[in-house]
Amino acid sequence: MKANIEEIQRAAHRAANLTHQLLAFSRRQILEIKILDLNAILRNLEKTLRRIIGEDIELITVLTDDLCRIKTDEGQIEQVIMNIAVNARDAMPKGRKLIIETANILLDEEYARNHVGVKPGQGTTFKIYFPRVDEPLEERKEKEKVGEIPHGHETVLVVEDEEEVRKLAIRLLQKQGYRVLETPTGNEALLLCKSWKDPVHLLLVDVVMPGMSGWELVEKLRYVRGDF
DSSP, X not given: OHXXXXXXXXXXXXXXXXXXXXXXXXXXXXXXXXXXXXXXXXXXXXXXXXXXXXXXXEEEEEOOTXXXXXXXXXXXXXXXXXXHHHHHHHHOTTOEEEEEEOXXXXXXXXXXXXXXXXXXXXXXXXXXXXXXXXXXXXXXXXXOOOOOOOOOOOEEEEEOSSHHHHHHHHHHHXXXXXXXXXXXXXXXXXXXXXXXXXXXXXXXXXXXXXXXXXXXXXXXXXXHOSOO
């Protein structure tokens, strides 16, 4: 299990970095607007925030019990909070405090007059305002329980140029009883399939590979073998 978990961890880090770069480049992501409890989001993020800011910075959360609900995208809110935490960490290399507070605020004319400017003091304050909503919280959908993973005896051809991903796929398939053939490139897969006399029941192939894409490989294998 240790080797599998290490492979998953490395793949997850790569996926997270790639996703971050893609979102930053495109400035687009799918929004899912829901009625949310901001306090619940902050409680769920607390452990992650503590890891991000490190041991030198003290994280203090002051959450109002009767906080009003908001309507927004949970992923966007989490991203805002994480960005603030990262900026706070970078601004306090010698440590200090990061205080996250929630409260209900009435933005009336008097409040607007009294908050035109701020007096000098120590540190930096970021205030984010959300319109309150009176709608009930949306129930979280329970994740379906995963049943027993089926076993098999068929032959699977795995074509993946990234070695770590390929090895993980091979281990998981072999554990379930499948016979696994593997190559890192499409050209090698073609040569293997020409010499392999037994049936190949399934092709598991990366779409983007150097030299030959997954789609090109599938089309060429259809001419080489009749079982694709």
